[in-house]
Amino acid sequence: MKILITGGAGFIGSAVVRLAVARGHEVVNVDALTYAACLDNVAEAAQSPNYAFAQVDIRDRAALDKVFDEHQPDKVMHLAAESHVDRSIDGPGDFIETNITGTFNMLEAARKYWEGKGRPEDFRFHHISTDEVFGTLGETGQFTEDTPYAPNSPYSASKAASDHLVRAWHETYGLPIVMTNCSNNYGPYHFPEKLIPVVILKALAGAPIPVYGQGLNVRDWLYVEDHADALLLVLEKGKLGRSYNIGGENEKTNIDIVKTICAILDEKRPGNDKYEEQITYVTDRPGHDLRYAIDPSRIRDELGWRPSVTVEEGIEKTVQWYLDNEEWWRALQNRDGVGERLGTKA
Numbered sequence: 001m002k003i004l005i006t007g008g009a010g011f012i013g014s015a016v017v018r019l020a021v022a023r024g025h026e027v028v029n030v031d032a033l034t035y036a037a038c039l040d041n042v043a044e045a046a047q048s049p050n051y052a053f054a055q056v057d058i059r060d061r062a063a064l065d066k067v068f069d070e071h072q073p074d075k076v077m078h079l080a081a082e083s084h085v086d087r088s089i090d091g092p093g094d095f096i097e098t099n100i101t102g103t104f105n106m107l108e109a110a111r112k113y114w115e116g117k118g119r120p121e122d123f124r125f126h127h128i129s130t131d132e133v134f135g136t137l138g139e140t141g142q143f144t145e146d147t148p149y150a151p152n153s154p155y156s157a158s159k160a161a162s163d164h165l166v167r168a169w170h171e172t173y174g175l176p177i178v179m180t181n182c183s184n185n186y187g188p189y190h191f192p193e194k195l196i197p198v199v200i201l202k203a204l205a206g207a208p209i210p211v212y213g214q215g216l217n218v219r220d221w222l223y224v225e226d227h228a229d230a231l232l233l234v235l236e237k238g239k240l241g242r243s244y245n246i247g248g249e250n251e252k253t254n255i256d257i258v259k260t261i262c263a264i265l266d267e268k269r270p271g272n273d274k275y276e277e278q279i280t281y282v283t284d285r286p287g288h289d290l291r292y293a294i295d296p297s298r299i300r301d302e303l304g305w306r307p308s309v310t311v312e313e314g315i316e317k318t319v320q321w322y323l324d325n326e327e328w329w330r331a332l333q334n335r336d337g338v339g340e341r342l343g344t345k346a
């Protein structure tokens with residue numbers, strides 16, 4: 001199977017590329033290489049004759065048509081997006097252009113290609129999205145696939161819009177789509193502006209570890225390699241036109257996550273003081289959703305998917321990965337805005 005994967009040089013996309021190539025699939029990685037991309041994430045997969053890369057911006061429709069023509073994929077997995085909520089607060093324009101207009105371009109390029117080939121039934125356009133489209137939960141309850149959309153940040157609003165476009169292209173044009181909405185991911189190759197890598201790297205640098213508000217926001221954490229596995233399963237076995245929520249049933253407050261990382265580092269890289277002493281509470285993010293939690297029963301019951309690691313095991317593996325891969329993250333720390341407090345311009 002030949003899969004065109006957008007955003008394959010990013011965090012989750014690269015995990016999908018690595019897994020797909022390891023499973024013997026052909027992959028065309030389509031990525032504009034924005035500040036969030038790193039081709040080292042797919043260095044091993046890139047050795048394979050089954051791997052091809054095209055530096056293309058999904059805002060460029062003509063370039064997308066060319067990629068479809070040239071590579072003739074059997075399936076599409078669309079992950080390319082602007083993904084950092086704090087950046088969406090300071091500069092929402094890029095999120096509108098890439099996440100909404102870019103998805104529109106992808107749908108139109110895929111539709112032209114699929115119609116040109118005589119509308120093959122087994123073609124799939126798999127749109128990868130987030131649980132943030134559902135807004136925030138109170139202390140109880142979980143998001144199901146039927147939860148009404150109520151996005152609160154420019155990022156989640158732009159993803160919600162893209163989800164609606166994908167659904168409409170199925171209903172109106174019959175484009176064979178599947179969709180997934182996943183909870184917070186973490187793991188190897190996570191760009192050093194997101195919570196878990198920020199905590200690890202600030203701790204190692206002896207710098208204040210910033211925690212937004214009181215650290216009481218709850219997220220449902222999923223190891224990125226488990227997400228990649230779920231995505232390939234939905235691509236192959238997901239029911240046409242259906243959406244699937246993906247989550248690890250691993251709810252933790254941010255402060256719990258931060259303290260867990262500090263405790264792991266106390267063991268692996270002991271210093272004079274406990275790392276917890278570096279925790280510093282900072283002004284909360286505007287519009288910060290209190291709690292996300294996924295009800296994964298559809299993907300579990302219909303497709304038999306389950307995560308392979310608990311959050312405790314996954315965080316331990318992740319901390320070890322950052323300790324072992326200093327060269328990777330040091331190179332990214334020089335990129336624009338990394339290490340700075342962003343998302344304050346509301």
Ligand SMILES: NC(=O)c1ccc[n+]([C@@H]2O[C@H](COP(=O)([O-])OP(=O)(O)OC[C@H]3O[C@@H](n4cnc5c(N)ncnc54)[C@H](O)[C@@H]3O)[C@@H](O)[C@H]2O)c1
Pocket residue numbers: 006007008009010011012013030031032033034035036037038056057058059078079080081082083084098102128129130131159181182183184185186191
């Ligand atoms: N990170 C999470 O916890 C999470 C959870 C659920 C869903 N998602 C979704 O999964 C997808 C991937 O997320 P991620 O965390 O890997 O993001 P990321 O920011 O790490 O990677 C995004 C990739 O997309 C590329 N890209 C950005 N704009 C582009 C454009 N205009 N044209 C082509 N390529 C472009 C970037 O270069 C980068 O390689 C996104 O759609 C995101 O909404 C993320």
